[in-house]
Amino acid sequence: MxxxxxxxxxxxxxxxxxxxxxxxxxxxxxxxxxxxxxxxxxxxxxxxxxxxxxxxxxxxxxxxxxxxxxxxxxxxxxxxxxxxxxxxxxxxxxxxxxxxxxxxxxxxxxxxxxxxxxxxxxxxxxxxxxxxxxxxxxxxxNPRERAAAIGVWTAFFAGGSAVxxxxxxxxxxxxxxxxxxxxxxxxxxxxxxxxxxxxxxxxxxxxxPLDLPSVALSIGGILPLVYGVKHAAADGIDAEAILTSLIGVVVLIVFVRRQRKLDEPLLDLRLFTRAGFSVAIGSSLVGMMSLAAMSYLTSIYLQSVTGRDPLASAVLGVPMAVAVFICSMSGARVGRRFGTRNTFVFALTASAVGNLMLLGVGVHGGLWWYLVGSTVAGVGYGLAFTLVSDVAVSSVPAERAGSAVGISETSFELGNSLGLALLGSLAALIFRSGGDYAATLGETIQEANGDAGLIESARESFVAGMHIATAVGATLLVAMAMIARFASPREVSANVSGH
The missing domain is CATH 1.20.1250.20 (MFS general substrate transporter like domains)
Structure with missing residues (x-):
């Protein structure tokens, strides 16, 4: 073509x-x-x-x-x-x-x-x-040089959001x-x-030239969907969130149908027939969902539960950022040594274990569980996101690399939005069900007028919500690890190793 x-x-x-x-x-x-x-x-x-x-x-x-x-x-x-x-x-x-x-x-x-x-x-x-x-x-x-370079690229991308x-x-x-x-x-x-x-x-x-109706449909589908899930994260699942999300889904269905008919589509759906590419996109979506929820909820925990200021809370995130950076740099070597399929499985499982370790965090203790758990999760995220970036580039023809990367980066952004909306909303639902609280923990503390019992109860409810949301995120990661294990392993193994 x-x-x-x-x-x-x-x-x-x-x-x-x-x-x-x-x-x-x-x-x-x-x-x-x-x-x-x-x-x-x-x-x-x-x-x-x-x-x-x-x-x-x-x-x-x-x-x-x-x-x-x-x-x-x-x-x-x-x-x-x-x-x-x-x-x-x-x-x-x-x-x-x-x-x-x-x-x-x-x-x-x-x-x-x-x-x-x-x-x-x-x-x-x-x-x-x-x-x-x-x-x-x-x-x-050269595949080995490219994989190493992509590891550096991923490390800086992940490190940028952390620093x-x-x-x-x-x-x-x-x-x-x-x-x-x-x-x-x-x-x-x-x-x-x-x-x-x-x-x-x-x-x-x-x-x-670019098919302008496809451009309009892609933007017209993604923007309402992202807006809908972000609105649900901020204000709960209401009519506005449902309606805008449905509009986005319908427009994206029309977009996909159009892509099937075009000789030179904006989104080449044939990329998803490659098992390695599909596993990579699924891993980035699920990985970002769990990472966004964990980062968001632990940020609130460190500030509103433990009482730290924003800068002190950010500094406690440094071990995870370092883990992501180092493992992103070495992800290509790990993929070549153990095979991309096995590395995907390990990375997603490590991320799940790190999320589950947050169950040890409590209102009055457990900070070490956060530090160790977030670092273990950072190891998994660093390895997984490097492989996603490499597969997006190396598993498609050179002339489609830009559009393939666009798809992978979009999955990161959508995963971030879905994590905040779905897992963030789940945590908020558990929090609000624990008592007669304001919409957020911060607002509840402000409006408590020094009522120590109410503040303690609200903090316990928030931690319970954080535990459930991160456990669900871990479950999604384990499910994706199983998919990576059994989805056309020979093809997945070939993509990043360059063999």
Whole structure:
């Protein structure tokens, strides 16, 4: 159906393992770090930002969520567009958009302007992730080199979201809230200066332009679905959450039916006939669901149950971040040594065990259970997410790498939203069933007027909800591990090892 057109092959395609290729990888890590950091860095800035801009409750949610909405909604489209117009072209264009939006956000005079700037950052971020990961397949055609490079890429992506709150806390201690956006600018300037020199251009020979109805349907399906599950996480499952989610599902069904009829679809459904690709997408979806719920609930636990401030809570997350980083770096070697199927099974099981260890956490003790459990889970997540990224690149034809990466990154974003909505809502349901409490633990403590008995009871109910939600997350991980074990093991084993 397609031919691969390598743009400027003689001067732009570095030799395998060359110094230029690894410098190119270093440049590609910059936008990945920024995009992942910007998912989490704003949490700590919201209190001071709220004082300055005085946003309404609805505007506060949009400030936090619009970035992730557009990131999730546009990843498939931007990955596909990069395959057509050139992955380096769209990477540099996205970096420019991201930089302009960061300046607008830093100096936003009102909540509305900040929301628009965050939306523009989402558009730019959606171009950066799939193009940066897809370019690795051009920089490193050798499977072993590519797997190692993808491990580094995954480590920085996972590490960025972990260190985001810590960097945010340090900046906010010294500067005003806009500094969390301005830190993006010097990093992006380095990318724009060295990207054209070190990164190869690559575009596939796809003949036709993007199918615009497919673009509209994909965005029109993903955005309502993500909004619906996020609304359910914040306000419970109500008519608005159900209606918007159903609209998203219906539009996505129409989108899928259209893709089956097109010669050059936006989403190549044939990718899912590859067992390795399907296992990888399922693992990223389930893995992110459990990770998002665990991170969200333990963050509340550390602050509202143990009484720590946001920065101290973020520091306690460092062991997990280190585990994710190290295991992401070594995931490729582990996959080659033990086989991708076995590594997937081990990684998902370790993540499940880490989640289950949180059952040892209590209102007045058990912090070591959190530290050890989150670290064990971090080992599993680091290994699994590296394999997901590698399979997304290596199990598909080179000309479809961008769109395949778009699918895998979208599964990460959807998993994050579903984890907060489904598992977060489950924890909230258990919490509220424990007594006559406010919507959240923080609000309950504020409204308790020093009633020690009520506060103690509310904290116990929250911990019970956290236990049940993380146990359900662990169950999903075990189920996915079983699927990985028995779903076409020969094909899954071949994808990442390169044999």
């Amino acid at each position: 397609t031919d691969v057109e390598a743009v400027r092959p003689a001067e732009a395609a570095p030799a395998v393992g060359s110094r230029r290729a690894w410098f190119g990888l270093a440049v590609l890590l910059l936008p990945v770090l920024l995009v992942s950091m910007d998912i989490s860095v704003l949490f700590l800035a919201m209190p001071t930002l709220t004082v300055d801009l005085d946003p309404s409750a609805a505007q506060q949610l949009w400030i936090l969520d619009i970035y992730g909405f557009l990131l999730a909604g546009l990843l498939i489209t931007m990955g596909n567009l990069g395959d057509r117009i050139g992955r380096r072209n769209i990477l540099l264009a996205g970096a420019t958009i991201f930089g302009i939006a960061s300046v607008l956000a830093a100096f936003a005079p009102s909540a509305v302007v900040l929301i628009l700037a965050r939306a523009l950052m989402g558009v730019g971020g959606a171009t950066l992730l799939p193009s940066s990961l897809a370019l690795i397949s051009t920089l490193f055609p 985001g709150p810590i960097i945010g806390g340090v900046l906010l201690h010294q500067f005003w809230w806009g500094s969390v956006f301005l830190i993006n600018i010097p990093v992006l300037l380095i990318l724009l200066a060295f990207g054209p020199l070190l990164l190869p251009e690559h575009r596939s020979g796809l003949r036709g």
